[in-house]
Amino acid sequence: MTRANISQSISVVHPLTLSHGKNAEVWDTSGKRYIDFMGGIGVLNLGHCNPAVVQAIQAQAEKLTHYAFNAVPHDPYLRFMDRLEAFVPVSYPLSGMLTNSGAEAAENALKIVRAVTGRTAVIAFDGGFHGRTLATLNLNGKVAPYKQKVGVLPGAVYHVPYPSKDTGVTTEQGLKAIERLFSVEIDIDEVACFIIEPVQGEGGFLALEPEFAVALRKLCDAHGILLIADEIQSGFGRTGQRFAFTRLGIEPDLILLGKSIAGGIPLGAVVGRKTLLDTLPKGGLGGTYSGNPIGCAAGLASLEQMSDDNLALWGQRQEQAIVNRYRRWQEARVSPYLGRLTGTGCMRGIELMTPQGTPGSAQLAQLLGLARDAGLLLMPSGKSRHIIRLLPPLTTEPEILEEGLDIFERCLAALD
Template sequence: MSRETISQSISIVHPISLSHGKNAEVWDTTGKRYIDFVGGIGVLNLGHCHPSVVEAIQQQATKLTHYAFNAAPHAPYIELMERLSAFIPVAYPVSGMLTNSGAEAAENALKIVRGATGRTAVIAFDGAFHGRTLATLNLNGKVAPYKQKVGVLPGPVYHLPYPSADNGVSCAEALKAMERLFSVEIDVEDVACFIIEPVQGEGGFLALNIEFAHALRRLCDAKNILLIADEIQSGFGRTGQRFAFSRLGIEPDLILLGKSIAGGVPLGAVVGRKALLDNLPKGGLGGTYSGNPIACAAALATLDAMTDAHLKTWGSQQEEAIVSRHEQWRTQGLPYVGRLTGVGAMRGIELANADGSPAPQQLAQLLGLARDAGLLLMPSGKSRHIIRLLAPLTTEPAVLEEGLDILEACLKQLT
């Protein structure tokens, strides 16, 4: 099957062609089976073709396949927003809008922030990833490959170090950098918002320092700055809770949703304080496909499956399996096995040299070895040296152990 008609600017991690999947397993067009630790890059927390999601899609497809909500509202959109507002673990009244993707949610959040504050400056963090659209490119805390050759980006956007035990950046260091930023680069009174991932995804599954999160919330309250939590990858049970910001003990003003919101069907959302979502003029928010009825039906089935009990059980089972294996590998002294990053079932395994420096060449080698052995992995981190583990939360224990067995065997082959 030729790929000549596909842009060569799209980077492919695994040069295979998939045919079908079931929960945590996929098969390519040659019939080869793989255990999927990629999960569509965090989209498939409920696995491939979850029966309830598939049934909801099929039923909705016989009723209404599309209507632009801003032309005429439809029931699936209204029901989903009611369910989402109850699902978001905050004390304030929640309002929101549906989008086609997480990046579109981030773009709309920037519009909402500008309308609410009258300010334009945004502060993001090193290692951040918020999307591939022109405005979100500027939020990303990484140049290559996202910002290369695209010219001047919308702004103003400033970046601060991301404090985490997983990258060695302390709360004090991040606060000192913030103090310098407001002393040298921009007046704090001109800042509209901070946008931050409670656990960085592309950055290597780095968990935000809790002390810094509280300091950031206090600053935002004192200076009338809005705080946006990007839960696109960390949300919908990835850390064992509905959303990762809950472990921080703070409430953001706006929350970005996407990826696993609808069991694999494209959908996103920006939700938050009702007064913020209502501040733009009529027609200021919307979109032709945003909140498509089939996507809404899939999201409603997803929420049905994501009870707190299920999320806690799935998250703890997967976390215990990964942490236990990683400890064994470190005890055995497996070469290149570095630290374990992240929280809950959102875990990364760092590949490092004996001196602690990143080992991206070994990770590249590992991707090929694991694929040949029937396991799909995804890289992350500034140096592309951290394995991003995103197996479906619903992965059967035996399949998860099989995947970890393959990973262990391939780690032992690294040179």
């Protein structure tokens, strides 16, 4: 899709123009219907135009559309933070600030860890993704296209392998890579934090090894290093739980939030130990639009639907449908390009590989087009753009989910 007044540096996955949507279905401007397995890239866990979210937006728009919280506090911000504090499953006193996006949450987290530790070095992981702003670019464990042509990036950032059954990197290998880093590249006493996704999103829905997470937590505690969990994509029920870090048996010091936090309205947050969030001087945190009243109202309506029972029901139903269908495809040998099923819970990716054992990047590109023509929108991921990440709304009707998987199967079988 080419428009002279839109930057050509924006990459578009599907060259069509959407008109409207309802739960897991969207329609383009020509009236064609699609089943949405992209969810606005993980933003719509509760579906398009969720009725409770829409109602909350409409009601708030009649009361107060905007106020900068750092100028004058407003009630939606206060109520949402109370609800968010109760929703984040940690044992310590929690505090936080609202932002406009996940990337902005990451930027503010970097400010906080510098203030707390007096250190600047950050360790991130291969395949990770934390945003598109200048500082977060350096955190990303992938060069193309994010770091190309932007020159020297801010901050000292080092990358190590991501231990996961999905990557083949073991806990022992991950810890040895960190040991080597401290021996060869950077003094451990200069490291402010580790930042890690409990399940990588852009990386291809790769689930962190719990054993490694526990060892990393111990390492951080022993050396005064903070641990940041990026739950921007994996949070708010994407795995079938509130947050993915709970399956790891650890508590992070700071947690980055965004995407499905507010049903499609721009909102993010950095939350964590109150002692950390209170370190910067007055005025050190804030922002004009951070915690906009309409975003807070949408966030509150979203959280009220995300009970543990609802998330478990939605997650189990979706996980069972995806896993069962994948196993059937394997047994029937639907396609020679069908690779592994990645991820955990209902946060799943489907890998395409060639018979020669190389990433099926060309086949994935073909699959995107075939599925789109058949009425299914899919999202690519992975270092080689060879993993389909499945992001249907958690609230997708079972018959719609099955219809989407039927289309996926037919397109997978048609790959050449």
